[in-house]
Amino acid sequence: xxxxxxxxxxxxxxxxxxxxxxxxxxxxxxxxxxxxxxxxxxxxxxxxxxxxxxxxxxxxxxxxxxxxxxxxxxxxxxxxxxxxxxxxxxxxxxxxxxxxxxxxxxxxxxxx
Amino acid sequence: xxxxxxxxxxxxxxxxxxxxxxxxxxxxxxxxxxxxxxxxxxxxxxxxxxxxxxxxxxxxxxxxxxxxxxxxxxxxxxxxxxxxxxxxxxxxxxxxxxxxxxxxxxxxxxxx
Numbered sequence: 001x002x003x004x005x006x007x008x009x010x011x012x013x014x015x016x017x018x019x020x021x022x023x024x025x026x027x028x029x030x031x032x033x034x035x036x037x038x039x040x041x042x043x044x045x046x047x048x049x050x051x052x053x054x055x056x057x058x059x060x061x062x063x064x065x066x067x068x069x070x071x072x073x074x075x076x077x078x079x080x081x082x083x084x085x086x087x088x089x090x091x092x093x094x095x096x097x098x099x100x101x102x103x104x105x106x107x108x109x110x111x112x
Numbered sequence: 113x114x115x116x117x118x119x120x121x122x123x124x125x126x127x128x129x130x131x132x133x134x135x136x137x138x139x140x141x142x143x144x145x146x147x148x149x150x151x152x153x154x155x156x157x158x159x160x161x162x163x164x165x166x167x168x169x170x171x172x173x174x175x176x177x178x179x180x181x182x183x184x185x186x187x188x189x190x191x192x193x194x195x196x197x198x199x200x201x202x203x204x205x206x207x208x209x210x211x212x213x214x215x216x217x218x219x220x221x222x223x224x
Contacts, residue, residue: 004154030210031210031212033212033213035215040217041217041218042116042202042215042216042217042218043155043202043204043213043215044215045212045213045214045215048212088154088155092210094210095168096168097160097167097168098210099145099157099160099168099170100145100157100204100213101157102147102154102155102156103154104152104153104154105153105154
């Protein structure tokens with residue numbers, strides 16, 4: 001993706017917490033998103049945060065936003081083997097209309 | 113509540129041919145965006161349709177064109193196919209101009 005960067009791989013043990021990080025460049029971005037993609041499927045919206053928020057929690061998911069550093073993270077508590085997938089960070093960028101720009105994705109491996 | 117549906121699921125074409133992909137948005141959504149996802153990469157924005165007009169466009173050549181119908185469904189057309197057009201084509205819909213995208217499962221296009 002253009003200017004949305006993520007690390008490519010993360011491996012964790014079942015039951016541990018996973019933290020996936022993302023950096024973006026457009027300070028005018030209004031919403032930041034996390035999507036999950038399983039093999040052969042489309043993208044599933046996991047959670048999102050508005051740019052004037054610092055944190056959002058939704059069951060096992062916690063999103064942290066550091067707007068000054070343009071850094072977004074997704075923490076998955078008590079990671080399960082079913083969480084193995086590719087996770088995409090995305091920003092809603094205002095370019096005279098809103099378009100959503102995606103990172104290249106982080107592949108999460110969960111070891112039993 | 114039907115989500116985003118795309119057809120066909122898989123397609124094999126020859127270089128130089130033309131292809132049409134179809135998308136029906138989630139019920140209640142009026143904006144449709146198309147993305148290309150090459151293997152191992154994040155989705156790349158092709159264009160977005162609203163009120164039957166192309167509202168925004170990404171860095172794709174004119175060989176990529178689209179249409180939106182009065183019932184909000186959409187088509188993506190690609191002319192003069194190249195081997196590099198082989199990818200998963202994702203359709204996403206949203207309910208208003210800056211709301212989260214909801215994705216279909218995509219059309220896997222293979223160009224030989």
